Structures are given as C-alpha cells and as structure tokens.
Amino acid sequence: MVWNTDCEFQSRAIVDGDNVTFTKVRNFFWRTTRDRDENWDDNITVNVEEIKDVWFVVDHFHKIHGLAHTFLTIEFNDGTCLSFSFEARRIKGQRYHPWDGMWRNYELFLLVGHESDLLGLRTNARGNKDYMFRAITPPGKEKQLLKGLAKSMNSLIDDPIWYHSLLTTCNTSIVKLVNKVTPGRIPFFLRNFLPGYTPKVAFKLALIEDWGGFEKTLELARIDQKAMLWDGKGDYSEMIRSHLPASKNK
Numbered sequence: 001m002v003w004n005t006d007c008e009f010q011s012r013a014i015v016d017g018d019n020v021t022f023t024k025v026r027n028f029f030w031r032t033t034r035d036r037d038e039n040w041d042d043n044i045t046v047n048v049e050e051i052k053d054v055w056f057v058v059d060h061f062h063k064i065h066g067l068a069h070t071f072l073t074i075e076f077n078d079g080t081c082l083s084f085s086f087e088a089r090r091i092k093g094q095r096y097h098p099w100d101g102m103w104r105n106y107e108l109f110l111l112v113g114h115e116s117d118l119l120g121l122r123t124n125a126r127g128n129k130d131y132m133f134r135a136i137t138p139p140g141k142e143k144q145l146l147k148g149l150a151k152s153m154n155s156l157i158d159d160p161i162w163y164h165s166l167l168t169t170c171n172t173s174i175v176k177l178v179n180k181v182t183p184g185r186i187p188f189f190l191r192n193f194l195p196g197y198t199p200k201v202a203f204k205l206a207l208i209e210d211w212g213g214f215e216k217t218l219e220l221a222r223i224d225q226k227a228m229l230w231d232g233k234g235d236y237s238e239m240i241r242s243h244l245p246a247s248k249n250k
Contacts, residue, residue: 003089003091003092004092004093006026007087007089008040009026009040010024010156011023011024011110011112011153012024012157013150013151013154015150018048018049018143019047020047020048020147021045022046022112022150023042024040024042024112025040025041025042025112025113026040026041026111026113026114026117026118027039027040027113027116028113028121029116029117029120029232030121030124030125031125031232032125033121033125033126036125041114044082046074046076046080046146047076048143048147049143050077050078051074051077051143051146053135053247054072054073054074054134054137054145055075055132055133055134055135056133056135056207056208057070057071057072057083057132058133058195058198058199059071059119059122059128059129060129060130060131061122061128062098062196064196065196065197066191066195066196066197067195067196068195068196068198069085069122069170069195070170070171070198071083071084071085071086071118071170072084072135072149072174073115073118073132074145075237079235079237081115082112082113082114083115083117083118083119084110084111084112085110085111085112085113086108086110086111086170087109087110087111087163088107088163089106089109089163090106094106098165100165101164101165101169102164104162106163108156108162108163108168109156109160110149110152110153110173112149112153115236116237119236119240120227122224123224123227124227128224129222129224130223131199131218131221131222132221132223132240132244133202133217133221134208134244134247135207135208135209136207138182141182145178152173152177166193169195171192171193171195171198172192172193175192178207186201189201199217199218199221209248211245223240223244226240226243227239
C-alpha cells in the first residue's frame, strides 16, 4: 500500500518504565498545504514524570460548525510539545471527505507529531479557526493518558480498524481513551459525534479549565489568529502559549 506522504509512517511506541519512545514523529514545516518541508524524527523519548500540561485542541475545518477535528497535545517541562491525532489514513492521491468516511474508505491511525506541525498545519497553512484548552487531569491521570495513547498506537498497527465518520473518529477515540483512564469520566452525549460542539460539553464536565465563564474561555482559547504571527523561526508552541492564561494549579 502506498500512502500519502503526510501519513506515510505509523509510529510505534516503546514503553520502558516512565520513558516512552516514539519511533516516527512527524515534523513537517508547512508554508501552504502544498508547499512543505517533510521530515520524520526517529526515536523521540519523553518521560511521563515530566508532563507539564495536557491540551485539548478543536479545529474547525468546515462551514458546518459541528464538523471539526479534535486532538490532544502533551506539553513537557523541557518545552517539547507532542500532538496526538486520531485520523483517517489515506492512500496516495486520496482526499478526506466525511461522506467517504462512512463506508470503510480509510483506516484509523494515531498520528504523533510536533505541535508546530499538526497545529501549525491547521492555523497557518489551512487558515482554520482553532481553539486550545488546558485539560484538567486528576493527579497521575496524565501519565496514564500518555501510556494509553502509546497502547492505542501500537494496537492500531497490530490490529487495524476502520475509520467511521460518526462512530470511530478523532473525538470518539479520545472519549474512549479518557474513559479507559477514568471510567465514566465522559458520559454519552450526542454531541460527542459532532466534535465542533465538544468545548461546551468539556466545560460543563470540568474537563477543561474555566478562564472566566464559557464564552470568555472560548475567546481566550482561540489561537489561530495569534498563530498567524509566527514567522517560522521562533518556537511555535512557546509563542502561542504566551497568549494563553497561566495554569491555576501551578
């Protein structure tokens, strides 16, 4: 099978105590969706004890508000920001469309990449509307979450499953993972099937920090306009976080 170059490799996670090594980490630099520098980093190792924050990202890529992409970024104390995105893996020349995703046209895979790639693609190359929320995780659960992502990543390599535009998506995969880490943490909501509406659910369930009520939190969490100020030379992740509220718990 020949895959599109942006989903050419699947990372395998190697867990050794508190260290997790990812064998392929996407590190593209996107000027536009067609003009990019392609690079895959080998053997990026992080330590679960060094997790600083978990971030929940909502990417509005469609004029229909409910159609959006969600993914997670894990930030470490040394400034490393790795993003984890459940996506539809596409063969060469294939494009994603929600309708096609209803009929077993894509495999589900878990992409790991630098935040400057996965989020920068959406904010700077595509010009989408994007929101980034600091997740609230009970003590120790952020470590279990990272190891859960590692387990899911390996499982999808060893036992592939189909992507489905309603039932097996970016957001339903995150919900399933969170509920494995903390059973019952996210109840069943129809809005779980429409990722564009998840911020309100996450806010009501105290899954994300309250930055002054829901509307104010939404306003402060929007980062695409600020991300467009990135010149490609400085640290993308550091720059966008300079516009976000500091953690109330640190």
